[in-house]
Each structure stands twice: as structure tokens, then as C-alpha cells.
Amino acid sequence: MCKTAAMRRRYWVSPLLAFCGTLGLTRNVCADPLRLRADAVAEAQAPAGLVILEGRDKIRPWLYAEGLVWTGAQNTPNADPAADVMVLAVRLREPHGLGEVRAGRFVVATGAVRPVQIDGGHALARAPWQSTTLEAFAGAPVVPRFGTTGYDWLGGGRIGQTLYSRATIGASYVQRRSHKDIADDEVGADFAAIPVRWLDLAARGAFDLTSPGIADALASAAVRMSPLRVELFAAHRSPSRLLPATSLFSVLGDFPSQSIGSTIRWEAAPRLDVLASGAGQHVGGEFGGNGFLRALLRTSDRGDGNLGFEGRRQDVSSAKWTGLRGLATLPLGRGFRYATEVELAFPDAPRGRGIAWPWGLAALSWRSSSGWEAAGAVEASATPEHRYQMNALLRVSKSLEIR
Amino acid sequence: MNQRLTLLMILSVALAACAGVLGLKGTQNPSHPFEHRAHVLKGVNCKECHAGVNAAGELDDVHFPTPKDCVRCHEKPHDTRDCRTCHTEPYVRASADLARKHLKFTHAQHMAEVKGDCVRCHLGVAEPNPTALRPAMATCFGCHTHQDQWAVRDCDGCHVDLEAEHVKPSSHVVHEGDFVREHGVRAASARDLCSSCHSERYCASCHGVGTVPLLPARRAFDEPQLSGLHSAGFRSRHSEEARAQPGVCTSCHSENSCKDCHTRANVAAGGKAQNPHPPDWLAAGRGGGQHGVQARIDPASCAGCHGGAGEQLCVGCHKVGGSGGNPHGSNFRSTKNKTRDVPCKLCHAGGL
Incomplete structure (x- = not known):
């Protein structure tokens, strides 16, 4: 595709304007500081360079603004400089907590509505008796890199009710249109409760109205008995109903997975955490499972040094592999820190992709009290596509507060 | 016998060493930290050293004792240097400085309520080897229920800016376990609670379609101890992980994500890559080989490469009257108008 000089300029100018817009919003900063952060990241493999700028400010306790833009360049044939605004949002909050309004570019995720990034608005109102909440949102789904698509929009809302300060139930609805056609039309229900201090319960489910059936449902119950926390979870997913209903693949009918x-x-010891997880799965008429065991040992009370180990096994349908991972971080003093991570993944069926996929990384980072950070790493791996691959990564960051 | 004794000794030494490493026993601290407990047991009133703390307001200095305060009792110091050179731990001071920066709090208001009993909040001073002297939030909740503030997510009464504070809750909404998997179901009923600590970009860094072309885990490559999705050699195993959990990828990624990335990496259809499907993928006759079954297990994978204009590949055989036959599942139902709506009209052209 041929781009004019004006279009090319837009890639650079738009994020700059967006970012300046955020700063403009924060002109009247008083006691609270404006927080800025810039990250420059370079990767040798692509090779690519990336600059991420973020700014945020709580201008008054009830007014909050935030922006994050990135711009990058790839040194590959026909690659254009690219940029995008990830977040550009303003949030206004009623001082007594009776409601809040968000506008701009942000992610909407509430109730059973799956997260979606929109250019639009979101409003939340709480009844004065504080047990009922009402939410509404509308906007256009974000098209990456300043692209536009006509007649794409979504809208929806949620109503929630808190019961005796112990439980919350909610009902939500979302409709999304793509080129005027219905891409999503869902109702959902959510529930959360803490009936006693040591028990957390949560569940959510979404029902597809276009092709009637349960799109997805999740449930979780967690019991805390120090030093143990045990969680039971269950999930049901209907993959074709999770696709936009404008896709041909959404009408095939599917094998839901459970x-x-x-x-x-x-918390095996004050400095040693162990996490173990296992699940049985039913995918496409076959039974399988997955599980992992992860341990993290902090080498000091402050946790600035760590040793970690993880073993993982997945045995579901045609996806069968075993993995081992180890990590270590070591403070070197004067703000320097060394980190290393290695992983070995063994597929059960190599199919010409190699019998093992080793991956390793060694990183050295430095952090100053003045807000500067720098980190460099060398990464080496053997992947299904490449027998041997090396990469260098570099990140330089600066954080500052302006009062 | 000697061998057993040697083995036992080696085991004992190993266990003793492990106890230190695991934090089961206090490690020897060469800096001789200030012994709050000894002073508390001696009955020294906190205000004798922390002079003026009982009247301290929100913006006043933190009241750390000076050497002058020490020599009032310790008349003959064993060293000529400033007491704070050894008898201090930097994190205690740093923690107090951060508290002053992040919290709206006056000692003056609280001292009257607790009748000058500092230990009621600063529980750590009575412990043999305290790791923190700043009261945990659970201690605040001992008196302040904050039920009304909690209901309206109003944390501003105490916290200056929770998002900037990067605080990890220890007494409520505890993010432990496999929270990366768990957060979706927990957030469903309380998105507004999440946003009291997490900024917009926190969600957008994973759930945004215009996401920075660098995953958060990739950006923090020097912090491997942080758990996150797509860590370590995820690129190598992403195909296995996607097939094991159909539908999970589409929680965050659009069906075009696969194609976009594969095109960039030059492994997409039309690139240098060969046909990724096995030989029995498209067999003639009933069932049509593996592709029908696999498409029902993980339709998002198919849509990843064959979405958009690529759907015509299916329509060639599966149109009404075509050789591919009816592709719908046995319980297929739809509220769409088959002659007017997308994608029905791709196959049901002419009202068939």
C-alpha cells in the first residue's frame, strides 16, 4: 500500500498530539505530581526500536487523566514507522462516590462482558443507599494504528446489587456491530461473595443470543487457611461463540471445552512460596489435563534476590508437552542486579520441530534513585522454526514527577 | 556407625543452613538494629525518644530520635560515631518516609484515641525480629471498618494516590495463587474496585488491540520472578498452549492476531511457509478428513489464518448445494437472517 507523506507524518504527529493533550489536561497541577515515564526499548532480532511515553495525573481527587502512546520502527523491507495511542482517558468521579464517568480510549470490562478497548464513554452510578450500581458504556471498538472502520460500534451496561455487604450479583448486556452486522450479542451474569473472612467465591457466565448457548462460564472458590490457600475452579468455553458472529467460523458449531x-x-517458609495447580480438561471429546508446580525462594527478607523453579505438564488432545523453567535474580549492589532465566520445553510430538525447545536469557539491570533505569539482556533459543537464534534486548527508562 | 554419624552431622548442618535461607530463623545482622523490644520491655515510653510525635500533623516530619535523645539515658556511648550509623535499618526509615508520602495520617488525632499506647498500632515494636514497624492495613481495619468508603471505592480518605503507591494488598483482595488466570472471574463483579489501584494502561497493556508491540512480560525481561502470561520461551510453545485451551486466546486477542504476527514473522499462508496441515486434513468423502473436527474444536485457529477474505476458501465447498455439505453442528441455531446477514449470506445466497 502506498502512503502519502501526509499519512506518514500522521503516524508521528498524532501520538505526539495525544500525549501533549494529556499534559495539557494536567496544566493546573497543584500538590499532586504529574507522573511521567518514558521507555526506549530496542531489540536486535527484529531489529526494532520502540519508545513508550506515559503520563498520568490526579489533578484533583475527583479528576484523573492518563495517556500512553508508543511509536516504533522496524528495520525490515517495506516496514513503516508505526505509532498508536493505547490509552488516552479522563476519569471524573463524584466526590461522594455516587458515580464516575470515563471518556476517551480505554478498556471496558465489566460483568460478563469480555474486555474490549473502545473510543467512547463509560458511566457508573451508585444509588445513594450504595448497594445498587448501574453502568452504561458505548463507543467504537479501537482499530489499531489509527485505522477506521465504518459502522463499528458497541454498547451495553450492567446492573449490580450488593447484598448485606457480603455478596454482589450483577447482570450485563453487550451488543457489538461490525459493518452494521451483529458481531456480539450477549447477556451475562456475575456473582461474588465473601460469606466469611476465609472464603472467596466468584462466578460469571455469558450467554450468546445470536447463536443461543453458553459462550463461557467461569467459577472459582478459594479458601484461605494460613499458610495455605486452596482454590477450586471450573470453566466452560464454547470457542465458536467467542468469535465475532460475523465470522464464518462462528456458525460451524463447536465442541465446548470444560x-x-x-x-x-x-507459604512453606517465610521466604519460600510454593504454588501447585492441576486441572482435568475435556476438549473435543477427549479427556486430558495440565498442571504445574512453581516454587520461589527469596534470598533476603526484602525479596531483592530470588531463586525459582517451575515444572509444567500439558496433556490435552494434540497438545502434549513438558516444560522446566529456572530463574535467579541477584542484587549486585549500587543499583545493579543480575537476572537469568532458562526454560526447556519438550513436545511429545516433535513433528520436525525439534525434540526440545531450549530458551535462556541473561540480563543486567541498573536502577538509580533519580528515576533512571537501564537493562540489557542476551537471549538465546532453539525454536520450532529456527535451530539456533540469538537476540539482544535493551531498555532505558526514565520516570519523573513534576509538581 | 561413623558413616551414619557423619551423615547425620551433614544433614544437621544442611538443615541449619536452610533454616537461615528459608527465613525460619533470623540471620545475623552486623548492623545491630535498634532494639525496640528491649526498650518496650524496659518500660521506656515511645514519646521519650520520639518527642513531639503525639502532636504531629499530616505534613510534619517523621519523628526519628537523634543521638541527643539516646544519650539522655545511654550516658556513656560505646562509640563516638552517630548512633544511627549502626543502630538503624534503612528500610525502616524508608518505610516511614513512604508512609508520609502516600498516606493522609496524623499521629495527633490517633494518639488521643489510643490513649498514647503506640504499640496498639505498631505491633512490630514488641516482636523480637520485626520485619516492619509500619502498621499493616489490617491493623487500621481493627478500628476503622470503612464499610461506606469501601462500598463507593473511596480510598482518598487515607491514600494520597493508590495507583502511584504500587501497594500490594495484604488484608483484602489478596492477589495470591494463580491470579493471572483467576483475575478475570474476580474482576467481573468489581471492575471499579480494580481501578482503585490499577490504571487504565494496566488493563490495556494486555487487553488492548492497539497494544504496544511488546508484551509486558517482554518489557520486564529483567524481572523473571514476576509471573505473567507469555513468559520465557512462549513463542516456541504458543501453538501447543493455544490448542490445549481453545477459546482462551480470544479472551484478549482478536482472531486476526495470529495472522498479523505470522505475517510479520513470515510464517503465514502466502509467505515462505509450507502448508501447516497434516496429509489427511482434507479427505474426500464423508467427514472430509480432520479439518471439520479440528475446526469445531478450535475455530479461532482457523479464523486466525483464514478469516476475512480467506473465508471464501470454505465457501467454495460448503455453500448450499456445494460438495462440502452442511457445515453446521447438529444443534445449530441462529437468530440471524440467512439471506441478509453476514456471514449467512456468504453460503445462502439467493435465499437458499
Whole structure:
């Protein structure tokens, strides 16, 4: 595609304007500081360079503005410089907590509505007796890199009710249109409760109205008995109903997948955390499972050094593999820190992709008290596509507060 | 016998060493930290050293003792240097400085309520080897229920800016376990609670379609101890992980994500890559080989490469009257108008 000079300029100018817009919003900063952060990231493999700028400010306790833009360049044939605004949002909050309004570009995720990034608005109102909440949102789904699509929009809302300060139930609805056609039309229900201090319950489910049936449903129950936390979870997913209803693949009918399992976190010692998880799965008429065991040992009370280990096994349908991972971080003093991570993944069926996929990374980072950070790493791996691959990564960051 | 004794000794030494590493026993601290407990047991009133703390307002200095305060009792110091050179731990001071920066709090208001009993909040001073002297939030909740503030997510009464504070809750909404998987179901009923600590970009860094072309885990490559999706060699195993959990990828990624990335990496259809499907993928006759079954297990994978204009590939055989036959599942129902709506009209052209 041929781009004019004006279009090319737009890639750079738009995020700059967006970012300046955020700063403009924060002109009247008083006691609270404006927080800025810039990250420059370079990767040798692509090779690519990326600059991420973010700014946020709580201008008054009830007014909050935030922006995050990135711009990058790839040194590959026909690659254009690219940029995008990830977040550009303003949030106004009623001082007594009776409601809030968000406008701009942000992610909407509430109730059973799956997260979607929109250019639009979101409003939340709480009844004065504080047990009922009402939410409404509308906007256009974000098209990456300043693209536009006509007649794409979505709208929806949620009503929630808190019961005796112990439980919340909610009902939500979302409709999304793509080129005027219905891409999503869902109702959902959610529930959360803490009936006693040591028990957390949560569940949510979405029902597809276009092709009637349960799109997805999740449930979780967690019991805390220090030093243990045991969680039971279950999930049901209908993959074709999770696709936009404008896709031909959404009308094939699918084999829903179900999983049920448990995660146990054990604070085995003051500095040693162990996490174990296992689940049985039913995918496409076949039974399988997955599980992992992860341990993290902090080498000091402050946690600035760590040793970690993880073993993982997945055995579902045609996806069968075993993985081992180890990590270590070591403070070197004067703000320097060394980190290393290695992983070995063994597919059960290599199919010409290699019998093991090793991956390793060694990183050195430095952090100053003045807000500067720098980190560099060398990464080496053997992947299904490449027998041997090396990569260098570099990140330089600066955070500052302006009062 | 000697061998057993040697083995036992080695085991004992190993266990003793492990106890230190695991934090089961206090490690020897060469800096001789200030012994709050000894002073508390001696009956020294906190205000004798922390002079003026009982009247301290929100913006006043933190009241750390000076050497002058020490020598009032310790008349003959064993060293000529400033007491704070050894008898201090930097994180205690840093923690107090951060508290002053992040919290709206006056000692003056609280001292009257607790009748000058500092230990009621600063529980750590009575412990042998305290790791923190700043009261945990659970201690605040001992008196302040904050039920009304909690209901309206109003944390501004105490916290200056929770998002900037990067605080990890220890007494409520605890993010432990496999929270990466768990957060979706927990957030469903309380998105507004999440946003009391997490900024917009926190959600957008994973759930945004205009996401920075660098995953958060990739950006923090020097912090491997943080758990996150797509960590370590995810690129190598992403195909296995996607097939094991059909539908999970589409929780965050659009069906075009696969194609976009594969095109960039030059492994997409039309690139240098060969046909990724096995030989029995498209067999003639009833069932048509593996592709029908696999498409029902994980339709998002098919849509990843064959979405959009690529759907014509299916329509060639599966149109009404075509050789592919009816592709709908046995319980297929739809509220769409088959002659007017997308995608029905792709196959049901002419009202068939």
C-alpha cells in the first residue's frame, strides 16, 4: 500500500498530539505530581526500536487523566514507522462516590462482558443507599494504528446489587456491530461473595443470543487457611461463540471445552512460596489435563534476590508437552542486579520441530534513585522454526514527577 | 556407625543452613538494629525518644530520635560515631518516609484515641525480629471498618494516590495463587474496585488491540520472578498452549492476531511457509478428513489464518448445494437472517 507523506507524518504527529493533550489536561497541577515515564526499548532480532511515553495525573481527587502512546520502527523491507495511542482517558468521579464517568480510549470490562478497548464513554452510578450500581458504556471498538472502520460500534451496561455487604450479583448486556452486522450479542451474569473472612467465591457466565448457548462460564472458590490457600475452579468455553458472529467460523458449531481443577498456594517458609495447580480438561471429546508446580525462594527478607523453579505438564488432545523453567535474580549492589532465566520445553510430538525447545536469557539491570533505569539482556533459543537464534534486548527508562 | 554419624552431622548442618535461607530463623545482622523490644520491655515510653510525635500533623516530619535523645539515658556511648550509623535499618526509615508520602495520617488525632499506647498500632515494636514497624492495613481495619468508603471505592480518605503507591494488598483482595488466570472471574463483579489501584494502561497493556508491540512480560525481561502470561520461551510453545485451551486466546486477542504476527514473522499462508496441515486434513468423502473436527474444536485457529477474505476458501465447498455439505453442528441455531446477514449470506445466497 502506498502512503502519502501526509499519512506518514500522521503516524508521528498524532501520538505526539495525544500525549501533549494529556499534559495539557494536567496544566493546573497543584500538590499532586504529574507522573511521567518514558521507555526506549530496542531489540536486535527484529531489529526494532520502540519508545513508550506515559503520563498520568490526579489533578484533583475527583479528576484523573492518563495517556500512553508508543511509536516504533522496524528495520525490515517495506516496514513503516508505526505509532498508536493505547490509552488516552479522563476519569471524573463524584466526590461522594455516587458515580464516575470515563471518556476517551480505554478498556471496558465489566460483568460478563469480555474486555474490549473502545473510543467512547463509560458511566457508573451508585444509588445513594450504595448497594445498587448501574453502568452504561458505548463507543467504537479501537482499530489499531489509527485505522477506521465504518459502522463499528458497541454498547451495553450492567446492573449490580450488593447484598448485606457480603455478596454482589450483577447482570450485563453487550451488543457489538461490525459493518452494521451483529458481531456480539450477549447477556451475562456475575456473582461474588465473601460469606466469611476465609472464603472467596466468584462466578460469571455469558450467554450468546445470536447463536443461543453458553459462550463461557467461569467459577472459582478459594479458601484461605494460613499458610495455605486452596482454590477450586471450573470453566466452560464454547470457542465458536467467542468469535465475532460475523465470522464464518462462528456458525460451524463447536465442541465446548470444560476444565475443572485446583490451585494450592503454600507459604512453606517465610521466604519460600510454593504454588501447585492441576486441572482435568475435556476438549473435543477427549479427556486430558495440565498442571504445574512453581516454587520461589527469596534470598533476603526484602525479596531483592530470588531463586525459582517451575515444572509444567500439558496433556490435552494434540497438545502434549513438558516444560522446566529456572530463574535467579541477584542484587549486585549500587543499583545493579543480575537476572537469568532458562526454560526447556519438550513436545511429545516433535513433528520436525525439534525434540526440545531450549530458551535462556541473561540480563543486567541498573536502577538509580533519580528515576533512571537501564537493562540489557542476551537471549538465546532453539525454536520450532529456527535451530539456533540469538537476540539482544535493551531498555532505558526514565520516570519523573513534576509538581 | 561413623558413616551414619557423619551423615547425620551433614544433614544437621544442611538443615541449619536452610533454616537461615528459608527465613525460619533470623540471620545475623552486623548492623545491630535498634532494639525496640528491649526498650518496650524496659518500660521506656515511645514519646521519650520520639518527642513531639503525639502532636504531629499530616505534613510534619517523621519523628526519628537523634543521638541527643539516646544519650539522655545511654550516658556513656560505646562509640563516638552517630548512633544511627549502626543502630538503624534503612528500610525502616524508608518505610516511614513512604508512609508520609502516600498516606493522609496524623499521629495527633490517633494518639488521643489510643490513649498514647503506640504499640496498639505498631505491633512490630514488641516482636523480637520485626520485619516492619509500619502498621499493616489490617491493623487500621481493627478500628476503622470503612464499610461506606469501601462500598463507593473511596480510598482518598487515607491514600494520597493508590495507583502511584504500587501497594500490594495484604488484608483484602489478596492477589495470591494463580491470579493471572483467576483475575478475570474476580474482576467481573468489581471492575471499579480494580481501578482503585490499577490504571487504565494496566488493563490495556494486555487487553488492548492497539497494544504496544511488546508484551509486558517482554518489557520486564529483567524481572523473571514476576509471573505473567507469555513468559520465557512462549513463542516456541504458543501453538501447543493455544490448542490445549481453545477459546482462551480470544479472551484478549482478536482472531486476526495470529495472522498479523505470522505475517510479520513470515510464517503465514502466502509467505515462505509450507502448508501447516497434516496429509489427511482434507479427505474426500464423508467427514472430509480432520479439518471439520479440528475446526469445531478450535475455530479461532482457523479464523486466525483464514478469516476475512480467506473465508471464501470454505465457501467454495460448503455453500448450499456445494460438495462440502452442511457445515453446521447438529444443534445449530441462529437468530440471524440467512439471506441478509453476514456471514449467512456468504453460503445462502439467493435465499437458499
